[in-house]
Amino acid sequence: MSSAIPLIRLRGVGKAYPLADSPLGRLRTIVTLLLGRPLPAVFQALSGINLEVHRGESLGLIGVNGAGKSTLLKTIAGVVRPSAGEIEINGRVSALLELGAGFHPEYTGRQNVFLAASLMGLSDAEIRARLDDILAFADIGEHIDQPIKHYSSGMVVRLGFAVATCVRPDILITDEVLAVGDESFQRKCVSWMEAYLRGGGTLLLCSHSMFHIEKLCRKAVWIHDGQIEAYGDASVVTRDYLAWHERRLAAARPGAQPSNAQAAGQHAVRKLSLNGCGAEGTEIGMGETLTISGVVFAPDGRPPVVALGFLKADGTPIYGLASDMDGHVLSAISTHEFVFNLSLPGLLLLPGHYIVRAHALDAEGYRLFDEVVCPLVVKGDSREMGVCRLPHQWHA
Amino acid sequence: MTFLSVLWARRSLLFGFIKRDIKMRYTGTLVGGLWAIGQPVMLLAIYAFVFRRVFRVELPDLGANSFVAFVACALWPWMALQESVQRATQAIASNADLVRKIRFPYEFLVLAGVSSSFAIHFTGFCGVLMALSAWGEPFHFVALPTVLLAWLSMFMLALALALVTSSLQVILKDVDHLMGPAFMLLFYATPILYPLALVPEVVRPWMEINPLLHVIEPLRAALLRGEGAVVSLLPLLGLSVLLVLAARALFVRLSAYFEDFL
Numbered sequence: 001m002s003s004a005i006p007l008i009r010l011r012g013v014g015k016a017y018p019l020a021d022s023p024l025g026r027l028r029t030i031v032t033l034l035l036g037r038p039l040p041a042v043f044q045a046l047s048g049i050n051l052e053v054h055r056g057e058s059l060g061l062i063g064v065n066g067a068g069k070s071t072l073l074k075t076i077a078g079v080v081r082p083s084a085g086e087i088e089i090n091g092r093v094s095a096l097l098e099l100g101a102g103f104h105p106e107y108t109g110r111q112n113v114f115l116a117a118s119l120m121g122l123s124d125a126e127i128r129a130r131l132d133d134i135l136a137f138a139d140i141g142e143h144i145d146q147p148i149k150h151y152s153s154g155m156v157v158r159l160g161f162a163v164a165t166c167v168r169p170d171i172l173i174t175d176e177v178l179a180v181g182d183e184s185f186q187r188k189c190v191s192w193m194e195a196y197l198r199g200g201g202t203l204l205l206c207s208h209s210m211f212h213i214e215k216l217c218r219k220a221v222w223i224h225d226g227q228i229e230a231y232g233d234a235s236v237v238t239r240d241y242l243a244w245h246e247r248r249l250a251a252a253r254p255g256a257q258p259s260n261a262q263a264a265g266q267h268a269v270r271k272l273s274l275n276g277c278g279a280e281g282t283e284i285g286m287g288e289t290l291t292i293s294g295v296v297f298a299p300d301g302r303p304p305v306v307a308l309g310f311l312k313a314d315g316t317p318i319y320g321l322a323s324d325m326d327g328h329v330l331s332a333i334s335t336h337e338f339v340f341n342l343s344l345p346g347l348l349l350l351p352g353h354y355i356v357r358a359h360a361l362d363a364e365g366y367r368l369f370d371e372v373v374c375p376l377v378v379k380g381d382s383r384e385m386g387v388c389r390l391p392h393q394w395h396a
Numbered sequence: 397m398t399f400l401s402v403l404w405a406r407r408s409l410l411f412g413f414i415k416r417d418i419k420m421r422y423t424g425t426l427v428g429g430l431w432a433i434g435q436p437v438m439l440l441a442i443y444a445f446v447f448r449r450v451f452r453v454e455l456p457d458l459g460a461n462s463f464v465a466f467v468a469c470a471l472w473p474w475m476a477l478q479e480s481v482q483r484a485t486q487a488i489a490s491n492a493d494l495v496r497k498i499r500f501p502y503e504f505l506v507l508a509g510v511s512s513s514f515a516i517h518f519t520g521f522c523g524v525l526m527a528l529s530a531w532g533e534p535f536h537f538v539a540l541p542t543v544l545l546a547w548l549s550m551f552m553l554a555l556a557l558a559l560v561t562s563s564l565q566v567i568l569k570d571v572d573h574l575m576g577p578a579f580m581l582l583f584y585a586t587p588i589l590y591p592l593a594l595v596p597e598v599v600r601p602w603m604e605i606n607p608l609l610h611v612i613e614p615l616r617a618a619l620l621r622g623e624g625a626v627v628s629l630l631p632l633l634g635l636s637v638l639l640v641l642a643a644r645a646l647f648v649r650l651s652a653y654f655e656d657f658l
Contacts, residue, residue, distance in 0.1 A: 017656050026568050033567075033650055074655065078499035081652035101497035104416060106423050115416065118409040119498050127408075 007091045007171050007202055008053040008076060014084035014226075015071050016042035038083065045071045046226045049085070053171070053219075058203035060217035060234055062210070062241050068226040069206045073097060073175050076204065091170030091202075094120060099160030099177050105149035109140060109159055112148055116163045130166040137188075138162035157181045165192055172196065173204040178212050190215065210238040246313035246353060267304050267360040267369040270337065271295040274356055274374050281375030286351055286382065286389075293341045294372075296330060296360045303330045305361040306340050307368070310376075313353040318387050324365040348389040351380045399644065402501055409500065413508030418516065433520040436475050440524075443467050443589060455591060461620045465533045469616045470588040472521035473547060477554045477608070478579050480513030484558035485565050485572055488651075492658040502651050503644060506562045510555050518547060525619075536622030545629045546615035552636035553607055559643035563650040567657050586612060607632065 018029055019042060032038075046068045053059050061069045074080040076087065077095030102119045103112045113134055117127045135144060138159045140151070148156055157180045164172075172193075178186055193216055197203060207213055213220055213234055220237035222230040230237050272294040274282040284290055298304040309320035323330060323340060330338035353375065360370040382389075403410065422428040444464050447453045458466060487505040488495060495502055529535050565571040586608045587595070595603060603609060610632045617623040 018653075023568070023570070030564060030567050030650075033653055034646065036649070074496075079496065080655050095497075095499065097497040098493075102494050104420070106420060107416070115412045118406070118412050119494070119500055121406070121500075122408075124408040 005090055006052040006054050007089070008051070008204075009088040010049050010051040010076070010085065011088075012085035013049040013051075013072075013075060013082045013087060014047040015045045015068075015075060015080060016083045017045055019043055042083075044226055046075070046082070047084070048227060051221065051228070051231070053202060053204065055091075055170070055202055056197075056200060057219055058197060058205065058217040060213035060220040060238075061204065061206040061223060062208070062213060062220060062238065063223035063229070067223045069223050070097070070175055071226075072223060073173050073204065073206055077173050089171075093171045093173065094164065094167045094169035095173040095175075096161070096164050096177050097173070097175045099164075099180065100156040101160070103148055103156060103160065106147050108146055109138070109144040109148055109151070109155075110135075112159065113163055116160070117166060120163070120167045122167065127166070134162045134166050137165050137192075154181055154185065158185055161185075161189055161192075168196075168199075169201070171202050171204060175206045176208070178205075178207055178209065210242060213238055242314070249313055249315060249355075266299060267362055267367075268297045269294055269306070269358045269360045269370050269372040270297050272356070272358045272372045272374050274376055279374065281356075281377070283377040283379055284347065286349065286378050286380035287346050289343055289345045290347045290376070291341065291343045292356060292358075293339065294358060295333070296338050296340065297336055298338060298360075298363070299336060300363070301335050302363040303332065303338050304363055305365040306330065307359040307361060308342060309357045309359075310349065311355040311357060312387060313355060315355075318349070318354070322361065322365060324361075347378070348391075349376075349378045350382055350384055350387055350389060351378050352387070353377055406501065406504070410504050410508060410511075413504055414511050414515070417508050417512040421512075421516075429516070429519075432516040433523060436471055436517070436520060437524070440464060440468055440471055443471075447589070456593065457591065459621065460534045462533060465528055465535070466591075466616070466620065467589060468524050468528060469619050470586075470612045472517050472524065473550045473611065473615065474583065474586065474588055474608075475520075476514045476517035476547075477550055477557075478583070479517070480510040480554045481558045481561060482575050482579070483513060484509035484554075485561040485575060487558070487562050488566050488654060489562075489658070495654050496658050502654065503559060503647055506558050506647070507555065509562075510551065510558050514547075514551050514554070521547075535619050539618030539622050539624065541626050542618040542624050542629060543615055545626055545633060546611050546618070549629060549633045549636045550608075550611050552633070552640050553611070556636065556639035556643040559640070559647040563647045563654075566650070566654050582606070582608070588612065607635065 049072060051059075061072065063069050071080060073095070074097060075082050076089070077093060077097060078089075079095070079097070102116045104115065107115065110131075113131065114124070114127055117130075117134075118124070122130075138144070138155075138161075140155050140158060143151065143155065148159070151159075157177075161177065161181075178189055181189070190212065193203060193205075197216065203216055205213065205216055217234045219232065220234040221228055222237050222241050230240055271278070272292070275284065275291050276282075276293075292308055294306070296304045296306050305322055305324045307320065307322040310318040312318060328340075330340050332338050354377070355373050356376050357371060357373045359368050359372075361368050422431065425431060427434075444467070448463050453463070455463060455466060484506045487509040488502060491505050494500075494505075525535060529537075561571050561575070585603060585606055587603075592600065592603070592609065592613055611629075614624045614629055
């Protein structure tokens with residue numbers, strides 16, 4: 001499938017940004033640059049990137065914000081000069097680092113199409129030949145002859161992508177362009193990209209949507225802190241990446257801590273424990289009994305409502321309930337403090353990492369004040385899929 | 397030469413930039429392009445009033461020509477140079493969005509900025525010459541090739557200067573502030589309001605370092621007296637081409653780092 005010569009080859013590519021904030025530093029920078037010496041005092045945005053992209057082997061870029069994905073794309077697009085390593089490009093590259101970059105607000109849509117397309121390297125004659133297709137794709141009707149400062153952001157983005165569709169590069173670099181625009185526009189873009197891929201195009205796609213990465217890319221690379229964390233089959237890399245996110249979220253939430261709400265004299269969850277364990281959370285075996293208990297502070301002295309929820313480590317809600325739904329009234333242990341005890345016998349969550357979350361509400365259950373979380377690990381062996389076991393029975 | 401082939405291959409982009417530059421200057425104005433001619437005409441009127449009516453200056457060697465014609469010959473090329481360099485200095489910084497997102501020959505932005513100013517002021521120059529000669533001012537239009545060559549040299553000098561200032565401006569914002577005083581000095585150091593002949597002998601060699609002098613003087617001599625052959629301007633044109641090449645080399649070297657500083 002992949003031909004011998006890669007479309008893109010990066011060898012040890014690194015990018016360091018100068019941190020010249022003082023005026024004198026800037027003056028020194030000019031002299032350094034003119035003498036062709038490397039810049040001192042730097043922020044390392046990318047380092048040691050080795051990557052090959054072959055024809056038809058579209059690559060997805062994933063990673064958290066600030067990991068260096070955009071810098072990498074800009075480096076390949078030629079906007080950023082790498083400070084280390086080599087880049088070899090064998091083919092026509094077209095980069096969509098931002099839809100609508102190069103548009104002038106005072107220009108009409110039509111005038112902007114001409115300017116943006118000539119920025120992408122098309123001649124006037126080529127643009128005129130493709131104008132109808134571009135306008136049809138953008139689908140903004142008679143507004144095309146209005147200055148684009150009057151456009152909605154969605155219209156600008158549609159026009160921007162429409163211009164890009166008229167260029168048929170060997171490599172199309174896109175940075176988060178699918179995240180903008182409405183549902184039908186996204187679908188249009190994705191179907192255009194699929195057609196482009198079928199036509200032999202190669203895509204370099206940076207996206208936070210794992211769905212798009214898996215749908216459009218064969219390979220994926222996970223960039224973390226300016227380095228390649230993982231490279232491989234798109235579905236494998238995206239799965240690892242998501243798992244890492246879940247772990248990180250779990251680590252970022254240390255659990256039940258006294259919160260600010262309490263200091264302000266508002267309703268607050270003062271204590272939350274799982275099977276007697278506090279902030280550090282607990283581990284239980286699948287099917288065992290979980291007891292959630294805690295103390296809620298109510299400044300008005302009336303019994304408050306407590307809401308409890310189970311979430312996946314990435315924050316996806318699984319199940320939630322509130323004490324007033326079951327008509328349960330919390331019992332007072334002092335004028336302002338009320339306790340709750342909830343047991344869940346035979347917990348059917350599948351093995352994995354979860355979060356238990358508690359909210360304090362006022363006596364009417366109208367207003368929600370506080371949020372306290374506690375990690376929960378369910379252990380056990382199971383090949384079942386999903387988050388929880390549903391009671392079931394097989395029949396003959 | 398590779399730059400010329402890039403220039404040709406992507407001429408529609410360059411013309412697009414020039415068109416945009418001219419258009420955007422006068423969008424939303426009532427009289428549009430008249431502003432371009434209004435300012436130099438006003439300056440000319442002020443100089444004529446101050447020097448002729450107040451100081452009662454009599455310039456030697458003017459022949460049948462008036463003081464107004466004498467200043468007009470030099471004022472428009474000067475305005476084109478000053479305005480184009482001052483505007484083009486911001487060409488990269490003010491198009492930061494473009495430069496940070498799209499790869500294209502960034503010098504086009506500077507070239508377009510300089511070209512649009514020159515197009516506007518050259519038009520103004522032609523208009524003023526025609527108006528003055530309709531008024532009865534004797535110009536030597538046979539010297540037109542020399543005049544055109546002088547304008548071309550002026551354009552090249554402006555381009556060289558703008559390539560340097562625009563790329564330095566990205567990194568060091570002082571460049572823009574330096575423009576005002578520097579151009580004021582240069583304006584009086586160039587024989588625009590006075591002929592070189594009136595300058596004391598001791599100072600003259602120093603003034604002749606200024607390349608603008610070698611544009612203005614032949615241009616004026618050609619228009620007012622019909623003197624000066626085209627060849628006399630060729631060394632200057634050669635120099636200005638060399639300056640453009642050197643300036644472009646500096647620009648290209650710095651342009652790799654534009655994204656770092658924008």
